[in-house]
Amino acid sequence: MLSLTGISRRYPGNIPVTALDGVNLTVEDGDFVSIVGSSGSGKSTLMHILGCLDRPDQGEYLLDGCSVSRASPAMRAQLRRDHIGFVFQDFQLIEGCTALENVELPLVFRGIPPQERRRMAMRALDAVGLSERMHHRPSELSGGQQQRVSIARACAGNPSLILADEPTGNLDEANTDAIMALLESLHREGHTLILITHDADVAARAGRRLRLENGRLISL
Numbered sequence: 223m224l225s226l227t228g229i230s231r232r233y234p235g236n237i238p239v240t241a242l243d244g245v246n247l248t249v250e251d252g253d254f255v256s257i258v259g260s261s262g263s264g265k266s267t268l269m270h271i272l273g274c275l276d277r278p279d280q281g282e283y284l285l286d287g288c289s290v291s292r293a294s295p296a297m298r299a300q301l302r303r304d305h306i307g308f309v310f311q312d313f314q315l316i317e318g319c320t321a322l323e324n325v326e327l328p329l330v331f332r333g334i335p336p337q338e339r340r341r342m343a344m345r346a347l348d349a350v351g352l353s354e355r356m357h358h359r360p361s362e363l364s365g366g367q368q369q370r371v372s373i374a375r376a377c378a379g380n381p382s383l384i385l386a387d388e389p390t391g392n393l394d395e396a397n398t399d400a401i402m403a404l405l406e407s408l409h410r411e412g413h414t415l416i417l418i419t420h421d422a423d424v425a426a427r428a429g430r431r432l433r434l435e436n437g438r439l440i441s442l
Contacts, residue, residue, distance in 0.1 A: 223249050223250055223251045223253070223271070223282060223286065223382065223383065223414055224247075224248070224249050224280075224283070224383065225248045225249075225283070225284050226243050226245050226246060226247040226248075226272075226282070226283050226431060227246055227273075227280075227281055227330070228245075228282065228284045229242055229244070229245040229246075229247075229271065229278045229283060230243055230244055230245070230280040230437075231271065231276070231279055238341070239293050241264045241267035242264050242267055242268060242271070242278065242437045243437035245264075245281070245431070245437070245438065248354060249414065249416065251414055252412050252413075253414055253415070253429065253430060254406075254409040254414075254415045254418070254428045254430065255403075255415070255416050255429070255430045255431075256344075256417040256419060256427070256428035256430070256432070256434065257397060257416065257417070257418045257425075257432045257433070257434055258417075258419055258420065258422055258432070258434070259418075259420065259427040259433055259435065260420060260431050261308050261420070262437065263435060263437070264437040265418050266387075268418070268434065269385060269418050271290075272383075272385055272416060273306055273307065273308060273385050274298040274301045274432075275298075275299075275301045275302070275304060277290070277291060277293075278291055278403060284303060285293075285382075285383070286301075286305055287391060287401055288301060288383050289324075289354075300305035303328070303331055303381075303383055305382040305383060306381050306382070306383050306384075306385060307375070307376030307377050307378075307381040307383070308376055308379055308384075308385050309369070309372050309373055309376045309384065309385070309386040309387065309389045310372060310385070310387055310388075310389070311387060311389065311391040311392055312413060313372045313392075314366075315371060315372065316360075317360050317361060318359070319356055319359070320349065320356065320357050320358060320359055320373045321355055321356050321357070321360075321363065322340070322343050322344065322356040322357060322378060323344040323358075323384050323440045324360070324371055324373045324375055325346055325347060326340065326343040326378075327375070328375060328378070328379060329343065329439060330381045332398075334379075342378050342379065343349065343356075343374070344356065345378075345380050346374035346378035347371070347374045347375065347409060349374065349377075350370040350372065350374045350404060351370065352367060352370050352374065363392075364366055364397075365395075365397060366393060366397035366401065367391060367393060369393065369401050370401070370404065371407070373391075373401070375390075375410070377408060377413060380427055382414065383406065383415075383416065384413055384414065384416070385416050385418075386416070386417045387417065387418050388418060388419055388420070389401055389405070389417070389419075390402065390419070390421065390424055391419075391420075391421075398424065398441075402424060404425050405417065405427075406427065408431055409429070409436055412441070
C-alpha cells in the first residue's frame with residue numbers, strides 16, 4: 223500500500239524546525255493504523271506528506287507503487303484525487319451544497335458521469351446511515367451527522383487509502399464513539415485507514431498504534 227523510508231521535513235527560518243526526522247512506516251492493504259502525538263510532534267506535517275499535499279526534504283514515499291517524493295505537483299494532485307479519501311476534524315463541507323452534493327464533489331473531479339456518481343454518493347450515504355438526510359445542507363445536520371457525510375465523501379470513490387485527521391476532535395463522547403464505530407466498520411470491510419489523533423483512547427481502537435515524538439515515529 224504505502225511505505226515511508228527515512229522521511230525528513232525541515233522548515234527554514236531564524237531557528238530551523240525539524241518537523242519529521244527519519245520517519246519509517248509501512249502500511250499494508252487493509253491496515254488500520256493510528257498515530258498519536260501532542261501538539262508540535264509533527265502530526266500535521268506527516269498528514270500533509272501522506273496526503274500528497276507536501277513533499278519531504280529527504281527520504282522516499284511510495285504510494286501504490288508511485289514515488290510521491292519525486293512526483294510533480296500535477297502527479298501529486300492526481301494521486302490525491304484517485305487514491306486518497308480525506309476525513310477532517312472540521313468536516314470541510316460546502317454549506318451551499320446538500321449532503322449528497324458534498325459527497326458527489328470529489329467524483330466530479332474524477333470525471334465520473336453524473337448518473338454513476340449520483341448512485342455512488344447515494345450508496346456511500348446509505349452506508350453511514352444518512353439516506354434520509356441526503357438532501358439537507360450542513361447547517362441542518364448535527365456535528366456527528368456532518369462527520370458521517372465527510373466519511374461518506376472520503377469512501378464514495380473506493381480510494382486505496384483513507385486519511386482521518388482528528389476526526390473526533392470536534393465531537394462529544396457519544397458522537398466520538400459512533401464515528402469510531404463507523405471507521406472500525408470500514409476497516410472490517412477492507413478499507414485501509416490511517417488515523418491521526420491526540421486522543422489516546424481513540425488511538426487505542428486501531429489495530430496498530432504509533433506515536434510521534436519530536437518528529438520520530440515510535441511503535442506502541
